Amino acid sequence: MRATAIDRFGGPEVLSFRRIPVPEPAPDQVVVRVDSAGVGTWDIAEREGRLAKMFGIQARFPWTLGSEGAGEITAVGDRVSGLRSGDVVYGTIWSTTATTKAGFYAEYAAVDANHTWPKPSNVTTEQAGALLIDGATALRGLVDTLKLEQDEKLMVFGASGGLGHLAVQLSRRLGARVFAVASGEDGVALALRLGAEEAVDGRAGDVLGSAHRFAQYGFDAALVTVAGEASERALTTMREGGRVAYPWVNQRPPPKGPTTVRLLGYNGNIDRPLVSKLNGLVEAGAFEVHLGMTFKLDQLGDAYQAVTSHHLGRIAVLPHAESVGVR
Ligand SMILES: NC(=O)c1ccc[n+]([C@@H]2O[C@H](COP(=O)([O-])OP(=O)(O)OC[C@H]3O[C@@H](n4cnc5c(N)ncnc54)[C@H](OP(=O)(O)O)[C@@H]3O)[C@@H](O)[C@H]2O)c1
Numbered sequence: 392m393r394a395t396a397i398d399r400f401g402g403p404e405v406l407s408f409r410r411i412p413v414p415e416p417a418p419d420q421v422v423v424r425v426d427s428a429g430v431g432t433w434d435i436a437e438r439e440g441r442l443a444k445m446f447g448i449q450a451r452f453p454w455t456l457g458s459e460g461a462g463e464i465t466a467v468g469d470r471v472s473g474l475r476s477g478d479v480v481y482g483t484i485w486s487t488t489a490t491t492k493a494g495f496y497a498e499y500a501a502v503d504a505n506h507t508w509p510k511p512s513n514v515t516t517e518q519a520g521a522l523l524i525d526g527a528t529a530l531r532g533l534v535d536t537l538k539l540e541q542d543e544k545l546m547v548f549g550a551s552g553g554l555g556h557l558a559v560q561l562s563r564r565l566g567a568r569v570f571a572v573a574s575g576e577d578g579v580a581l582a583l584r585l586g587a588e589e590a591v592d593g594r595a596g597d598v599l600g601s602a603h604r605f606a607q608y609g610f611d612a613a614l615v616t617v618a619g620e621a622s623e624r625a626l627t628t629m630r631e632g633g634r635v636a637y638p639w640v641n642q643r644p645p646p647k648g649p650t651t652v653r654l655l656g657y658n659g660n661i662d663r664p665l666v667s668k669l670n671g672l673v674e675a676g677a678f679e680v681h682l683g684m685t686f687k688l689d690q691l692g693d694a695y696q697a698v699t700s701h702h703l704g705r706i707a708v709l710p711h712a713e714s715v716g717v718r
Contacts, residue, residue, distance in 0.1 A: 392411065394688070395497070424465050446485075459481070460500060528659035540611075546602065557680070
C-alpha cells in the first residue's frame with residue numbers, strides 16, 4: 392500500500408511517500424481502509440517528535456504518520472468483539488507502544504478497536520476522518536470544562552478553525568447563544584452559516600463593539616482556541632465570574648484574562664463516553680465538518696503547510712484519491 396512515513400523525527404524533509412506492507416491487525420485491533428485522515432497542528436508536533444516525547448513513547452521506525460481517520464474495516468483482530476469487516480468507523484491512533492505506528496496517512500491503518508466508533512450517520516466518511524480530535528476536544532471544553540447551560544451567552548474565539556467551527560455547532564445544540572470571533576470575511580460567513588447568532592472578524596473587525604452589543608452584561612462563558620493578544624482583549628468582555636476554557640493546559644502559558652474570570656485549562660482526553668455523546672449530538676440534526684482543503688497522500692507536506700496558514704474548518708488527506716506515482 393502507499394503511505395507517508397518517516398525514518399526519523401524532524402522537519403518537512405523527513406516525509407517519505409512510499410510503499411509498505413498493509414498492516415496486520417494485532418489481537419485487539421482492526422484494520423481500516425482509510426478514506427479520510429484529518430490533518431491538524433498536532434500532526435506537525437508528531438512529525439517533529441514532540442508528541443512522542445510528551446507521551447513517553449519509544450519511537451520505532453518506519454513510523455506512518457496520522458492520528459485520526461475514517462473508513463471501512465477490512466480485517467479484525469482475534470480478541471475484538473462487536474466490530475465486523477464492512478463497518479464504517481472513525482477513530483484515533485494517538486500513541487502506540489506495542490509496534491511500529493501504522494497511522495492514518497496510508498491506504499490502510501491498524502487501529503485499537505476501543506479507539507474506533509461508528510461513523511455518525513449524517514456526515515460523510517471524508518468528513519468523519521477530520522471530526523474526532525477537534526470534535527471531542529470541543530465537546531470536552533463545552534460540557535465538562537465550561538458546564539455550559541441553556542441560553543448562556545458563549546464566545547467562541549477562533550470560530551472558523553477546526554475546533555471552533557465544530558464548537559459553534561455543538562454549543563448551539565446544547566442550547567447556548569453563540570457569538571463567534573472568526574478569521575476573515577470567509578470565516579465570519581462560515582460561522583454564521585453554521586449557526587452562530589452573531590459573528591465578527593477577529594483580525595480586522597470591531598470585536599469589542601460587537602461583543603458589547605451582543606452581551607451587554609458580559610459573556611457567561613468563552614471557548615478560546617487561539618493564544619495571544621487578540622483573544623485576551625476579547626476576554627475583557629466576560630462578566631464577573633465568567634468561565635473561560637482553553638485546550639492547552641500544561642503545554643503553553645494560559646491566556647491572560649481579567650482577574651474576575653475563571654480560566655480553565657484542559658486537554659481533549661478522548662474516551663468512549665465523550666465520543667458517544669459527540670455522536671449523539673452530531674446526529675441530532677444537520678451537522679457539517681467543513682473540509683476547507685483536501686490533499687492527496689503524496690501531498691502531506693502541502694497539507695502541513697496549509698494547517699499553519701489561513702484556512703476554514705478542517706484539512707484532510709484522502710488516501711484513495713487518485714494520486715501521482717510512488718517514488
Ligand atoms: N489538547 C487537545 O487535546 C487539543 C485537541 C485539539 C486542538 N487543540 C488545540 O486547540 C487549538 C485550536 O486547534 P484547531 O485545530 O482549531 O486549530 P486551527 O484550525 O488552526 O484554528 C485556530 C483558528 O483561530 C483563528 N484565528 C487566529 N487568530 C484569530 C483572530 N485574531 N481572530 C479570529 N480568529 C483567529 C485561525 O484563523 P486563520 O485561518 O486565519 O489562521 C484559525 O481558524 C490549537 O492550539 C490546538 O493545539 C488541543
